[in-house]
Amino acid sequence: MNNTIKELFERKSVRVFRNEPITKEEKELIINSALQAPTAGNMALYSIIDVQSQDIKDKLAIRCDNQPFIAEAPLVLLFLADYQKWYDMFNKYTPGVSKLEESDLILASQDCVIAAQNAVVAAQSMGIGSCYIGDIIENFEDNKELFNLPKYAVPFVLVVFGRPTQTQKxxxxxxxxxxxxxxxxxxxxxxxxxxxxxMFKKQSNKTDEEIGEYIENFANRKFFAQFRQEMNRSARQIIKSWIE
Structure with a gap:
């Protein structure tokens, strides 16, 4: 097993970080690794916002279902599904450009996620932990205003980075x-x-007697949770805003 595969097997979400900064060189390596990711037609249908403002981090920690570790992370990167730059160029140099549609959003979202994963793997190779924050798709209208986003750039992936504590390791x-x-x-x-x-018993290491309660608790935390209602509402608004 080579080092890259070893790190993929060992990587896990980190939500508690040591109080140590990520260096400028490390940040640049993480971001440049993201920029090397596969992308549809080399279009790079994404953009990255390096969230440095503590005020914005604090807002994200609250909006993303009250997760304080977001505000405490030394590096917070927001990956946008972003077709705006190409749409602008198409309009400048080609006639008859129509509005973007659902497939364009899906394609940009794929580019966005692939780039984010490159950043996560690069960070892992340097001993820097990370955690994906799926809740960033909630509160779309507020986050669009917060980040001054144009029509065809939407928040899709939020990742926080930091050096894991020994307990997290x-x-x-x-x-x-x-x-x-x-x-x-x-x-x-x-x-x-x-x-x-x-299949679920093997993955969760639960017995016949335990698996039902385990799934019910999981459903209550994830499927029936109030945040899912907002996530669905916001996701519909993202699509509506994109195609109208």
């Missing part, structure tokens, strides 16, 4: 699903409910 990474449960050959293999239960 020692924390056991949650087990992932097994390859045989996640990979189909040629066509999708629809599992029976019994097969799916077994």
């Amino acid at each position: 020692d924390r056991i990474k949650p087990k992932r699903f097994d390859m045989e449960d996640m990979v189909s050959v040629d066509t999708y293999k629809q599992k029976t409910i019994d097969e799916t239960v077994e």
Whole structure:
């Protein structure tokens, strides 16, 4: 196992950081690694905001479901699904440009996520931990105003970076699903409910008696949670704002 693969296996979310800055050189390496990511047609349908303002970090910590560690992170990068620069250039140099549509948003979102993952892997290689913040898609209108975003640039991925505490280093990474449960050959293999239960038991290390309560608790935290309502509302608004 080479170092890159080893780091992919060992990487886990870090939410508690040592009170140490990330150097200018480290930040530049992380961001430049993101810029090397695969991208549709080399269009780079994303942009990155380096959030340095403590006031903005504090706002994000509250808006992203009250997670104080966001405000405490020494490096906060917001990745935007951004088609704006190309749309502007198309309008300048080509006639008959129509508005962007759903596929353009999806393509930009793919570029955005790939770039963010490059940054995460680069940080991991330098001993810098990270955590994805999916809640950034909530409160779209407020964040659009906060970051002065044009029509075709939307907040899609927020990642915080910092040096993990020893406790975070020692924390056991949650087990992932097994390859045989996640990979189909040629066509999708629809599992029976019994097969799916077994899949979840293996991943969670729960018994027959424990798995039901485990899933119910998970559903209450994620599926029935109030933040999901806002996330869905905001996601609909993102799409509406993009295509109208």
